[in-house]
Amino acid sequence: xxxxxxxxxxxxxxxxxxxxxxxxxxxxxxxxxxxxxxxxxxxxxxxxxxxxxxxxxxxxxxxxxxxxxxxxxxxxxxxxxxxxxxxxxxxxxxxxxxxxxxxxxxxxxxxxxxxxxxxxxxxxxxxxxxxxxxxxxxxxxxxxxxxxxxxxxxxxxxxxxxxxxxxxxxxxxxxxxxxxxxxxxxxxxxxxxxxxxxxxxxxxxxxxxxxxxxxxxxxxxxxxxxxxxxxxxxxxxxxxxxxxxxxxxxx
Numbered sequence: 001x002x003x004x005x006x007x008x009x010x011x012x013x014x015x016x017x018x019x020x021x022x023x024x025x026x027x028x029x030x031x032x033x034x035x036x037x038x039x040x041x042x043x044x045x046x047x048x049x050x051x052x053x054x055x056x057x058x059x060x061x062x063x064x065x066x067x068x069x070x071x072x073x074x075x076x077x078x079x080x081x082x083x084x085x086x087x088x089x090x091x092x093x094x095x096x097x098x099x100x101x102x103x104x105x106x107x108x109x110x111x112x113x114x115x116x117x118x119x120x121x122x123x124x125x126x127x128x129x130x131x132x133x134x135x136x137x138x139x140x141x142x143x144x145x146x147x148x149x150x151x152x153x154x155x156x157x158x159x160x161x162x163x164x165x166x167x168x169x170x171x172x173x174x175x176x177x178x179x180x181x182x183x184x185x186x187x188x189x190x191x192x193x194x195x196x197x198x199x200x201x202x203x204x205x206x207x208x209x210x211x212x213x214x215x216x217x218x219x220x221x222x223x224x225x226x227x228x229x230x231x232x233x234x235x236x237x238x239x240x241x242x243x244x245x246x247x248x249x250x251x
Contacts, residue, residue: 034199084113084151096237100144115154
C-alpha cells in the first residue's frame, strides 16, 4: 500500500502513488529463516522500486458494486449458524500522516473455530464447519472505519518446526486507489500463549511494531448477549505503520 501525493499535471485532480522512505525497519525481512517458506521464495537481489504512473491508478476499480449483502458478516452467509464464539472486529484505516482512508476495500480470511480453513490443502483432522467459509469484505466509510462480524478462529498446526502451531489470527488485505496498491497483514488476539514460538509474528524486528498486529479487546463495542468485540486499527505507512507481508502467504 502506498501513500499518495498530488502531482502537478494538466488534470489537477490526478494523484499518483509515492513510496515513503521511513518504514523500512517496521516490516519483516523478506528472508526470515525461522519461517521456512521464505528461504525458497525470498528474492536473491535487492529490490528495485519502479515509479508508479497512470496505469497504476486506473482500473480495475474496487468499489461498492463488488460487495454482497452479507460480505461483512461471516456468520450470516449460510442458512445455519457457524460454530464458535461470535466476535465483532472493527477499526480505522489511516495513512502515514494520520488521515482516514475512505473507500478502501478491506478483505479478510481466516480459519474456523476449530482452526481449519475451507481449503483443499488443509487436511489436518479438525472439523470443517458447513456454515462458515471464513472470507469477508467491506469498504471503509468516510472516516476510514470498517466492521466485520465473524467467529473467533482457532489455532492450528503447520509443520514449520517441531510442534509448530500458528496463534489464532485473521488475515487482512487492503486495497487503495488501484489494484497495485495493496497491503496484506495479520491480526492477532491479545494474550495468545503461542506468540513465543511463531516465526511469522516474531519476524517483525521491532517489538512495538509487533504489538500493532495485536487487536485490542473492546468491551464498549460488544453486542450484549451476542458477540465480543476487538478493535484493530491499521496504519498504511510511516513509523507507526502496521507490519505487512510481502508476497502470498497461505498460512
